[in-house]
Amino acid sequence: QQQVKQSPQSLIVQKGGISIINCAYENTAFDYFPWYQQFPGKGPALLIAIRPDVSEKKEGRFTISFNKSAKQFSLHIMDSQPGDSATYFCAASKGSARQLTFGSGTQLTVLP
Amino acid sequence: NAGVMQNPRHLVRRRGQEARLRCSPMKGHSHVYWYRQLPEEGLKFMVYLQKENIIDESGMPKERFSAEFPKEGPSILRIQQVVRGDSAAYFCASSPGSYNSPLHFGNGTRLTVT
Secondary structure, eight states: OOOEEEEOSEEEEETTSOEEEEEEEOOTTOOBEEEEEEOTTSOOEEEEEEOTTOSEEEETTEEEEEETTTTEEEEEESSOOGGGOEEEEEEEBOSSSOOOEEOOOEEEEEEO | OOOOEEEOSEEEEOTTOOEEEEEEOOTTOOEEEEEEEOTTSOEEEEEEEETTEEEEOTTSOSSSEEEEOOSSSOEEEEEOSOOGGGOEEEEEEEEOOOTTOOOEEOOOEEEEEO
16 A cells, blocks of 8 residues: 555666656555655755646656556656766655655666 | 755664664754665655654664654664664655655665674
């Protein structure tokens, strides 16, 4: 009930390509869905977040697509750059508290 | 405006010793969360605290682990009688607690139990 499943585990993309990472959740009470970016030796940093009342949110090269009926959401990174190479985590929580349930992470490598 | 500060960055303990991890939230943040990250895995929620109160400790092991966030000073995650399985990165995060407020993470403490 509390799981968030993330795929793929790893992803290799050419510079300029589109990176797509998918997540699925089970708990319909979740109402906050953030994506975090983590570099080695660093803490996760918030990239972008969405609530279920919208189907898409875009910030710069990063877009979240949200499908409430399918209980799925995805991160699209347009024009991927080598500097985007990092581990990406989706997460979910409910209410104002931030007891986030994280996905298992996707290691993205963008080739120059 | 300093972010979430965690110390030490690296901590090595022998089996059976105690580990104390400290977290100073961002200025103005009164909500603190602790997460644990095992190698090659996502983060797992451990405990959620507000000043002087534990709000939710559902993710914390029942034995050997405790957390506090006193009125003055940093939040402390304490692990007694550490075992090798406690080796992980422990991350603290803070928020101001309002409905749309995001979580800001520190850079973690890497605990190694030998």
